[in-house]
Structures are given as structure tokens and as C-alpha cells.
Amino acid sequence: MTVAARILRPVVTLLGLVCIWWGIARWGHVPPYLLPAPDAVARSLWRQRALLGDSALTTLIETACGLALGVGGGAVLALLMALSPVVRRWTMPLVLLSQAVPVFALAPLLVLWFGFGMASKIVMAVLVIFFPVTSSFADGLRQTPADWIDLARTMGASRWRMLLHVRLPAALPALASGVRVATAIAPIGAVVGEWVGASSGLGFLMQTANTRFETDLMFAALLVLAAMTVVLWWGMDLLLGRVLYWVPVRHGE
Template identity: 75%
Template structure:
């Protein structure tokens, strides 16, 4: 077995071993920790709920996934547009950046009721919540990447008579892509938070709504099942986005191999 194959095998085995250890601790606490099942159901009860309640969990997961994807697309688009606008016109940054920072200073839990009031109990309020959650990471990382372009490249482009737009398209944006990719990865990991928070406040479907309903009925096993589905969905979505970005930025390689 080659070193590359061993490295790939290690990347798969290590998370599985960690997950197995966490499940073993969870099972031990549920079995011998004298904790009531309505507070901490065992893994077997959660697996049973996953199977018996699959008719609820499946549609709920699809609803939350749709909200997350729409929020992700709109948030990345809006954040990228604002970052590029601030890079092209410096006064825009001085006027808009304080408002962007202010939007992050207000907890999303405080904004959720207002968004439901303004946009209703449908999908729109959840998408807007997801956009607000991921807007800042995308704007910040892309903006930093655009500002940190190698000065020598900029001087050479100006010497050759390149316009600001050409400098942006051919030098600054390509140089900022690694920073932008980091922001997209971060946004992908936290986008479901906005959708679920919106569902907790007011919704008629989705994993957050299902968890809220199960909580009021003391169906803790169903709550854990919905939480597990949300975690798996988030990890798979992040992995997919990471793979796409890794292939798109094929020239970017880590300097240190941590395996």
C-alpha cells in the first residue's frame, strides 16, 4: 500500500474512530448514567426514531436543505458583489462596512422574530436569516483577499496601462480566490444555522420546526434524530463544496502536510 493510499485511509479512519468513541460514551451515559430517557435517549432509541419517523425527517431535511442552498447562493452573491464594490470604490467601504459590522453585532436570535414578522412564516424569512449569517464571512474574506494583492503585480499592471477593471478581473480577483474559498467554506458550515434558527421561531416545516415540535412533546429521541440528520447534511454539503473548491483552485496546495 502506497503512502498516498495510507494517507487517504487515515483521513477516513480517524473521524470514524472518533465518532465511534463518542457514540460509545453516549451509550454508556444513557445506559449506566442514571439519566432519564427523556433527557438523554440512547443511540438505539435515536436509530429507531430515524427509521420509524423517516416519513417526517425526509421532507423536513429537504425543506431545510432548500433554505440553506438558497441562502448560501444569495449570501455568496451579495457578499461577493459588496466586496468587489468596496474594492473598486473606497468611499463605499467607509460608508457600508460599519453597517455590515453592526449586522453581526446583533444576535441572530434577536433578528429572527422580526424577519418572520416582515417576511412571513414561509421560506423567505429562513433564506434571509441564512443570508445574514453567511454574508459577513464572504464579504470579509473576499475583501481581505482583494486588498492584499501583491503590490508588485499591481505596479506592473499600471505600468503596462491596464485599466482598474482589467486589474480587478485579471490580477486582484484571481489572487483573492484562496481567501474567497475560505469564506465560502465557512459560509457553508454555518448557513444551516440561519435556516434552523428561522424555523425555530416560526415555520410549518423543516428540521428546526420538527425539533421544536418534538421538544414540546418530550420526544427527545426524535429531536436527536433530527439533529443527527442536520449534522450529516451539513457535513456532506461542506465536503461537496470543499471538493469543488479544491478542484477549482487546483494550483493551491498546503505548505505543510499535517497527516
């Protein structure tokens, strides 16, 4: 598939969704405070561009910090679990438990413990992405082809060298899949934390706009958040494709 075709397909889909949205807002007899028209959202985007830009920067910093800490911590824990069955038996239940509790329930506690600043939002983003990164990387380390391990043992490789030169390279595509998922969902943690308690950020702006019935501004903030997430995911996907150049990637399928 050509580059033009890969670009054209999402553009056409987006334009179709906007047309449906416009038709519902225009002829669906829906009050503007429930569903503003796309042109009203566009005007709000332009009028409040400075506020939206500052809020997006705050959320982006929280997301990037949470992504870096979550990916790093999840990868280290997966490596420790691969090296030590004892670590795996003791830590895997805790990792699963972190996903059993809804993030909405943890958000008030994190704000209480870490304050209304960025720290609570970063921790929330880390909690959201920690499980997919850890589980994906751990699965990749466990699923190393048996022939590779047998060959390494035949050549007298130690456990550490086998992990470094055989299991780790074989598990990198699995880690990349976990990182892609984490990049897509990391903003969720930051925004949820901002909804509970914050003084800036896109989540805080959406909540404030909602209480004031400024639905056009709320939609504008939502669109900025969606665009930021897509760009962040696209950049991470491009970076992983360059780093893991030997892994075949088929875009647009």
C-alpha cells in the same frame, strides 16, 4: 496521508463519542427524556425516516438558497468596496452592524416581515453568512501582492483590468475560505428561523419534538442536520478544490 487514513480517523472518533454517549445513557442514571440511548435514536431515525427526509429537504432548500444569495451578494459588495473607497466607508459599518445584532433577536422580526414560509429562513441564512464572505473576499482583494500590482501598472493596465486580471484571481483563495465558513454556518440561520416560526423543516421538527418530550426524535433530527451540514461542506470543499486547482490544499491536518 492516505485516503483510508483520512476516513478512518473521523470514523474512530465518531464511534468513540457514540460509545461514551451510550455509556452515559446506560449507566449514568440519566432519564431517557433527557438523554436517550443511541439505539433509541436509531429506532426513531428509522421509524420517522419519511418525516425526517421531508424536513431535511425543506431545510436544505432554505440553506442552499441562502448560501447562493449570501455568497453572491457578499462577493458583489466586496468587489464594489474594492473599486470605490466611498462604498467601503459607507457599507462596511452596516456589514459590521449586521453582526452586532444577534440573529435570535432578528428572527422574530424576519418572520413577521417575510412570513412563516421559506423567505424568512432564507433571509436569516443570508444574514448569517454575509459577513464572513464579504470580509474574507474584501481582505483578499486588499492584500494582493504589491509586486503584482506594480507589474500591472508598469504594463499599463487600467484599474478595471487590474481588478479583473490581478486582484480578483489573487483574492479567490480568500473568497473560497469565506465560502467554506459560510457553508458550515448557513444551516444555523435556516434552523433559527424555523425555531421562531415555521410549519416544516428540521428546526420546526426539533422544536415540536421537544415540546412533546420526544427526545429521541429531537436527537434524530439533530443528527440528520449534522450529517447534512457535513455533506454540504464536503461537497463545497470538493467543488472549490476543483475550481481553484492551483491553490495547494492539505486535507487531514
